[in-house]
Amino acid sequence: MDILGQDSLNLKRQTNSIQTQMTESESPDWATLLHRVAEKRDKAAYTRLFNYFAPRLKSFGLKLLKQEALALEMVQETMLNVWLKAHLFNPEKGAASTWIYTIARNVRYDILRKISSKKEDNIAEELWPVIVESDDQESEFTELENLLLQGQLDNFYRFVPELQLEVIQLVYLDEKSHQEVAELLEIPLGTVKSRIRLGLIKLQQAMEQTV
Amino acid sequence: MINFHPSDRLLENYASAELSSGLALAVATHLDYCPICRQHVEQIEAELAQAHLLDQDSMSELLLAQADNTAEPDSLAGMGNMLDQILQTDISVDEAEQTKAVTQHHLLEVNQQKYSLPRTLKSFYQPDVRWRKLSGVHTNKLGEYDDFRANLLYIEAETHVPKHTHKSLEITVVLAGSLCDEQGQYYPGDFIVLDNSMTHSPATQSEQACLCLTVMDAPVQFTEGAARLLNPFTQLMY
Known part of the structure; x- marks a missing residue:
């Protein structure tokens, strides 16, 4: 039960040489291969990733889940995500192996959740946010x-440019989806998203200056 | 400003996939709010990826395991099929999913107030699940995972929750608004651990309702015989 204690006396952080480890051991350039999968659906690049990571993921999965079938499910789910979501990998945020590891970890929690959920809960196929999003920054604004x-x-609306405020009001007060706003204002979806983002940043700055 | 964080051990166990999925949900929700813990977890993840996926040791262990496991000679062949299957998966599957995500309703409504949920919880919340209300406290069940029950809890402004003890463990993560108890005042992102040694009486202040996630040991469910009659009592809010 002591893992739940909130004092930080028991910390044994091993921050030694993570940086060097990360750069030296990514010898076949996994990040470049991921990029080729994202850009060109490059099957040869994906096959190299698969041949290297799938057996290692299986070994990791066996340690965690103890059963061959579950470990294979974890490998399949993880590697499918690597194939479909390679475009979400952001090399500036960390190594390719870390990204793949994180997906596997989340898949593992998803599998656990599925096993333990009661059937009558009628849950969706996949609920755990498996993918570590790279371009989607929405969670940083939840509080705001x-x-x-x-x-x-309301007092801070005057700090937000009109076009941005319009989109923010449609989304948050009128509860329109981003797509609906794009159609209504006849602007691209990307513009809707960037106006929301810029407007929220303005609001946050205005708020922080008055605190 | 977040003042209450998960312990380092809890963060490590989260990163290494060793937590029950219920506790993992609480930690992941805290991480949505807390850049400090997020950075710490990212560091641990890089180390673990190194150990499990890159180090030569992880491979030699694997080869040993396979050598031992002669009863399953076709396990690598199974992976070959897997590769073919994945390569045949059409990317449009993913695009359909993305469109679904865009059209999904993005806000939660309770007591005529609207909230945006952090990323982790967005996919767990089912708008068709009814909120249950008991004197100023509204609950919405997210699910039961590995003996833990996860609820959304909405406490109206100026509400005192009666003093109670927890059966064994309850974790609360504040999502919006503010809450206080004998130990302090809590704000969005704060991660509060209570066990059966503590009693508390949380309360909200005037004009400030509170939305939180709670994860606690699920009450016993009786499925057979006369004991089923006890279920209504085991399903009270705490």
């Missing part, structure tokens, strides 16, 4: 979004 929704930011 909630203040906005509770009407606690």
Whole structure:
């Protein structure tokens, strides 16, 4: 039970030489192979990734899940995500192996959840957010979004440019989806997303300056 | 400003996939709010990826395991099929999923207030699950995972939750608004651990409701005989 203690006396951080480890051992350039999969659906590049990582993931899965069938399910689910979501890998955020590891870890939690959930819960196939998103920054705004929704930011609207404020009000107060806003204003979806993002940053700055 | 964090051991166990999925849900939700813990976990993940996926040791262990496991000679052949299957998976499957995500309703509504959930919880919340209300406290069940039950808890402004003890363990992560108890005042992202040695009486202040995630040992479910009659009592909110 002591893992739940909140004091930080028991920390044994091993921060030694992570940086060097990360650079020296990615010898076949996994990041480049992932990039080729994302850009060109390069099957040869993917096959190299698969041949290297799949057996290692299976060995890791066996340690965690103890059963061959579950370990194979973990490998399949993880490697399928690598094939379909390679475009979400962001090399600036970390090594390719770390990205793949994180997917496997989340798949493992998803498998555990599926095993333990009661059938009558009628759950969706896959609930755990398996993919580590690279371009989607939405979680950093959750707190701000909630203040906005509770009407606690009305005083700061004047700091937000009109076009951005319009989109923010449509999304948060009128509850339109990004797609609906794009159609309504006849602007691209990407513009909707960037206006929201810029507007939220403005709101956050305005709020921080008054605190 | 987040003042209450998971212990380092808990973060390590989360990163190494050793937590029960219920506890992992609470930790992942805290990470959505807390850049400090996120950075720590990323560091641990890089080390673990190194150990499990890159080091030569992990491969020699694997070869040993396979040598021992002669009863399954076709396990690598099975992986070959897997590779073919994956390569045949159409990318449009993924695009369909993305469109679904875009059209999905993105807000939660309770007591006429609207909230945006952190990334981790967005996919767990099912809008068709009914909120249950008991004197100012609304609950919405997310699910039961490995003996832990996860609920969303919405506490109306100026509400005192009656003093209670937990059967064994309850973790609360504040999602929006603010909450206080004998130990302090909690804000979004704060990670609060309570066990059966502590009693507490959380409360909200005026004009400030609180939305949180709670993960606790699931109450016993009786499935047979006369004991089923006890179920309504084991399903009370705490």
